[in-house]
Amino acid sequence: MKIASWNVNSIKARLANATDWVREARPDVLLLQEIKCQDADFPVLEFQSLGYQVHAHGQKSYNGVAVLSREKPDAVRTRLAGDDADEQSRYIEADFGGVTVCGLYLPNGNPRPGEKYDYKLGWMRRLQARAAELLAEERPFLMAGDYNVCPLDVDVFDPIGFAEDALCWPDSRRAFRSLLNLGLTEAWRALHPTKVDYTFWDYQAGAWPKNNGLRIDHFLLSPQLADRLVSCEIDRNPRGREKASDHTPIICEIAAAA
Template sequence: MLIATWNVNSVKARLETVIAWLKEASPDVVCFQELKCEDKAFPAQAFEELGYNLAVHGQKTYNGVAILSKLPFDEVRTRLPGDDGDEQARYVEAVVSGIRVASIYLPNGNPVASEKYAYKLSWMDRLITHTKGLLAYEEPFVLAGDYNVIPQAIDAKNPADWVNDALFLPPTLAKFRELINLGLTDAVRTLDPEPGLYTFWDYQAGAWQKNNGIRIDHLLLSPQAADRLQSTRIDKHVRAWEKPSDHVPVLAQFGA
């Protein structure tokens, strides 16, 4: 099974680009983030015509996540547990052919001095608690998405540029390590420890042209999913397409 994650940065604005990539890559399951549209405005027909089933949790103008699957969904959850008052659409989870997959759009957290950073850390605590529960099932699962976390200095072209950013602050990294240390595997890093792997290039200051990127889109695997991991790749070339997202797809291939 080929599972992918991609922050599309407005699914309607980049629909042609997204469709072109789906036809090229043909993932079995793909997690989208930052849809920037409500469920009723999601361009479902375009994806259904490619053979995908849809699980969408949208929000007008902001956020929004989805899972597309060529296989039927056995179960769908559209909220991260832990805060019934949280109205931000940042989490959707589904079971597909025995593998649980979540599409995650973790809060950015900037500016750090605002309530947005406290919300980021609180959201990470909720994710940690939920993941503990999932691990108890001892089943294969993939937590895929835009984590808005630069895990290590090696994951940024210029790490010094990010030292005061919510994506790279010590409390952020501590929460991410706490999540990983539950027993999860970073799919990309476990197979490729080399520098120069990025998933995001800002639209500003010629970041793409200078390859001034960061790696913030991750697929985190339960031990049972890690045992089935065969390969990973980052479709960096998509960033050079017309009307690109500032993120690119990250993919992992799993065996039976």
């Protein structure tokens, strides 16, 4: 099972890039973040013509997540439990043959301190609660997407410059480690323990040509899927294209159950 995650930074603005990449990469499942459109405005037909089912959970102009899949999911669920007042579209789950795939767009949290950072930490606590529920069910699952967290200093091009940023602040990293401490495996780092690479490069200050990036897009795997992990790679190619998203895809391959 080949699963990809990509913050596209507006599916309408990146549609040509997204469809080109899907034709080339052919993931079984593609999790999208920051689609920035309402469900009715998602370009469903363009992806259906490529052989994909589309399930979107969006909102006007901001946020939004989606699951694209070559096979019809057994079930799809949206929203993250724990805050009935939360109207931001940031979470989606889909079941595929005994595996639950969770796509997420975690809040940025800046400026910190403040209301936005409090929302980020609260959202991470809710995500941890959902992970604990899935672990208790002993169901194979993964949680993938834009976490807006650099787990370690090696995951940011300028650790000193980003020391006060919500993406690198100790409480953010502590909340991320709390997910791992439940028994989850961070797929890319598990396979590349010493490698330096990034998934995001800002549009400003020549970040892309200078390779001034951040690694903030992650796959977290339950123990059952960690045992089946084959590969996890960052595909830099889309970031170098015309009208690129500021993120690039990350792809995880999971072997079939024995």
